[in-house]
Amino acid sequence: MEYPIIILHGWGATVKSYGRLKPLLEQGGNSVFVFDLPGFGKEALPPRAWSVGDYADWVENKIREELDSRSRRNDNGSKFILYGHSFGGRIAIKIAARRPEGLRGLILCDTAGVTPRPKTKIAIFSFLSKIGNVTFSLPSLKFLRPLARKFVYWLSGERDYHYLQGDVMRETFRAVVSEDLSSFLPKIHTPTMVVWGEKDRMTPLGDAYAINRGIAGSKLEILGKIGHNPHLETPEKLAAIVDKFIKELD
Template sequence: MATKEKPTIVILHGWALTGDTFLPLVEALTKRGYRAISLDFPGFGSAELPKKPWGLADYADWLRDWLQKQNIKKPVLFGHSFGGRVSLKFQQIYPDKVTALVLSGTPGYTPASRWAMMVGFIFSKIGGAFFSLPPFRLVEDRARLLWYRLIGAKDYLRPQKVMRETFKKIVTEDLVASMKSVRCPCLLLWGEGDRMVRVGIARRMTPTIPGSKLIVVADARHGVAFKKPEETAKIISQFIQNDAAA
């Protein structure tokens, strides 16, 4: 059972994942005396779909309400990839409701080049008209999937249109202001071999986020948190004790 001195750790999953993905990390943190919870965002796992396409602020508002219902005050937010985007936006909007941030594989700066994102924007605008033509309707999803893979957005294609539109909103949101607004302790935890969000992005993020620290885990990739849960839990615990103690 968590002690009063130890904050609750809320784990926010990445796109195309669920809270269950991080159960090994929950178990590892629980062994260290923390109350750790991994949730399902709306549109993932057992959670309901959003009624309309959501942006990061919508997910941040949902998280605020969820924390209130769970009676969780000032947690440490562990955000993996997309979950880290939500964490950054949450602390920007609700800075008094979070103790610390741990970001893992979070694209604070887009992995795609500006050129690729610009072409992607143009593609998204003209693609609808192009693929409305009868000869191309059958290959629309395959073509879109190929394109978004080329610009570094592998998780675009989802079965539900509302989630595809949500994804487009999420990946085009600029996080620089959110990163600069961080006033709580923040740890960047990266897999050395992360190919989805390379360590170079983490190194750009570190000076942007005031007072943040970067730890790179050897022999690990984008899924370091659930592939190496014991090592991840140890790093998180040390960070909380040394940098985020009440």
């Protein structure tokens, strides 16, 4: 059976990031819906700093609009597949844990948010931030503050900081990366496929095993010699995995 696939992109990505994967998935007979999340691509910034839950609310409304449109076209759009990559996977976990009507399958690709950041890392990051705030508040050094902030985020491993736009997205980023979603995994009862790049350095392979253990009955597919972005590095192989997973749902 054909199901619409809703794709949630990662932090700093846009609709354009799926220019190679989307047509490959469509070749398998499934319609694919990709949209920019608030604060990325052509979508406006959130009205305030958002949490993962806020993004989940927004996405659920977007999905309802799309499914209603498909139903009016007699497009068998009452059920859907949710695909989340990295940051998009955080949102997908939150949505799936709510058990929304119509969710037929869940695909989590190199998903973030299931491993708490080490306390030492948080402490170092906090210390560097405080030192930077004091030092670069001096009138003679104020112009260096944006550059110093980027350096602190890079040093702490939070390289996605480079994609932030203004205070709203900075606060959103802090809220998003500080939330551990491990407790939501046991609440997911939708058939789930976990796909991971073996060489992922942003969300290590250990996170894949944690998600696989946390979601009862989930399947795990590891892509050898692939990093954090399978949709860019090996779209053909990823599309084949997704297509096979969907076909096995019926």
